[in-house]
Amino acid sequence: MNEKSILASNASKEGAAAPRRGRDVHSEALALIAAGRVRSRSELGEALAMAPSSISLVVQTLVTKGWITESGQGPSTGGRRPRILAVSGESSYVLCADMGGRHAKIGVMGLDGSLQESRSIDFDVTTGPDEGLRVLGAAFDSLMAERPGRRLLGIGVALPGPVDVAAGCVDSPSRMPGWHRYPVGATLAARFGTGVAVENDANAMALGEYSERSPRSGQMIVIKAGTAIGAGFIIDGKVYHGATGAAGDITHVRTPAAGDALCSCGNRGCLETIASGAAVVSLLRARGLDVSTTADVIRLVEDADPDATGLVRDAGRHLGGVVSAIVNFFNPTAVLLNGVLSTLEPFVAAFRSQLYEGCHPLVTKELTIAASSLGEDAGLVGTGRLALQQAFENPHTQMS
């Protein structure tokens, strides 16, 4: 009964018949057109790998529903000229947020998937969900107030803890007092009247990076190396969540170099106690330096402080050691580094070298190891994409 009902609820949706499984052609078409990746029906046909006849029907419904319009003709390439398609709801947008421990980034993404605005706000996760979501809601309000007459289609939020995506909440977070199973998604959905996608911050970051890569295929691991360490894993274009949604935990892997240092998780010897930004800070303080945040460490390394540079290099090495085991087993197409530490060359270099040394040649042969291309906006882009995906799916919010 259990299994069956789950299957049923997945398979059958809203009474419509036979939507091609796991694929809403209309959403995809809309996204492609909005992103400017296709301009005519025939290009859309190629992009979606569908028959021209089907494309014709899809475009027809999109036009009659008022989502797209035909806007003139394009240049001929030796035959009939294509009729240019464009989204009509150009003014619609989604809101996205990437919450950290001490501050958050919020942004606005257009239907084409472009991040139209990105700003930082003060945000203290330790004040609890009520206050936290109040602050976030107010920030969203001001973004919306700056866009009168434009429609909000959805919201995406990334949180720095284990996220239950289906329930839209965090589960047993280690540094988010009061947030355990607090209905973040439902709260925001009620406040703004739209769908809300909730995801882990590292996963969102991974999705963001993935969506910006040119051959959008393969398996990708994205490591967030900041004050804390996180990782996200993309397979088949989707975030891999694992059996209990806890996949991507890398920060509490035991590593010998960590010795007996006590970790926030209660265990000893976790990677976090030696390779995270927070770890470097406390190691530097132990050496008598006056640092209190990861940003201080960044400054020191940029000023070529030998102690700081050495510790950062060590951090990169230890991270590389742990990741190499995963890469060996997992054989991904790319490993990307993000987070503030990834802006430091010594860190990246040590990470890379450790990865090449610790992995089988067959695995590193065609492996891309690189620093993020999106930088601080990666998480925002990821949550934006999630929000768009959710907005396009199902009970289609009729556009203006």
Add this chain to the structure above:
Amino acid sequence: MNEKSILASNASKEGAAAPRRGRDVHSEALALIAAGRVRSRSELGEALAMAPSSISLVVQTLVTKGWITESGQGPSTGGRRPRILAVSGESSYVLCADMGGRHAKIGVMGLDGSLQESRSIDFDVTTGPDEGLRVLGAAFDSLMAERPGRRLLGIGVALPGPVDVAAGCVDSPSRMPGWHRYPVGATLAARFGTGVAVENDANAMALGEYSERSPRSGQMIVIKAGTAIGAGFIIDGKVYHGATGAAGDITHVRTPAAGDALCSCGNRGCLETIASGAAVVSLLRARGLDVSTTADVIRLVEDADPDATGLVRDAGRHLGGVVSAIVNFFNPTAVLLNGVLSTLEPFVAAFRSQLYEGCHPLVTKELTIAASSLGEDAGLVGTGRLALQQAFENPHTQMS
């Protein structure tokens, strides 16, 4: 033009209209029935996640084409009794082989996925592919001679090295002189006139274990701990191969306890040098004990030899340490142990305990950690399944 033609050849097949992309429902249904994984229409519906009505039609065509028959009724579970489905080509079979370094196992699998026979043959991988495949071919011949009038539908072979599944050969194996890119699949296909599936031994083992588990879902990692160490990873019911087909390498992960021991891969500090059966053998010899094979070690441990037991326990612990990093990241539903070492309680106990200690509770909460249920036949069952899958796919060899 290039892109277009590729897309076209993918999308449009043999004039038929709208086959659900990348999926032949009839083959899958047949496979499920033959494998004994479903016994009735309704079970088939759950397994394929299709509507009962569709299943009805699929079964109808399979029956009229003579591939399956209804054979009586099953037990009721509180309602109408299911009508049992079974393949009609009961006499057809596939051959399978699991090649090791010093010997091989070969077997016969029926259409229902049951291993009808399993025997060991002498086989020395170092004699090279020509001789090796001659020996294997002869062994297959005798299995076939014992089954006159029955049809061979396909062959599955597992090899102890990195396998290029698409090409049907091994690529840069470390202990298989002369086998590099030798066309194993093509050679056997030409000799026996059937399709041949070639897979890595650990992957085959993983698939075998997977196919015998009750809720056939989730992500599963299977570790082969024998003279060497290998691992296979199943996701969505399929072997995960990674970007270059090298996924599952666990034996060359660096582990600090290994120190500077030189590994066969040319590197130092690999897990293999301390946690494999071969490693235990050489460590015992260094202590002056008279052992030469992993089987000797097994005997010693069964006789409660303290040295051997201690080293085996260490091996389990080190393996557990490496696997815990992977499990943390990957959050699978199950981790299974196979290989001769997995028959030793001290080994399994140490592995388990290390895994529980080294993993985040959120990950181990619902994690199954167990010794294999299939034992030595796991690889054989896996290759048999692969052979069946291949046989069912494509130009359907019309059954008798």
Add this chain to the structure above:
DNA sequence: GAAACTTCTTTCATGAATGAAAAAAGTATT
């Protein structure tokens, strides 16, 4: 033993996507 569920299977009208062919709108060639 009749009524009330359950489970399994089929019937039927419908939606989604298709291929084939034609139409529409160009460009290039004579």
Add this chain to the structure above:
DNA sequence: AATACTTTTTTCATTCATGAAAGAAGTTTC
């Protein structure tokens, strides 16, 4: 400018899979 080719889009009958509802065959409860 008439003809021949290209490219883009639509029309139409057809196939695949579906949901809803009914039918078939049991079990459980009162």
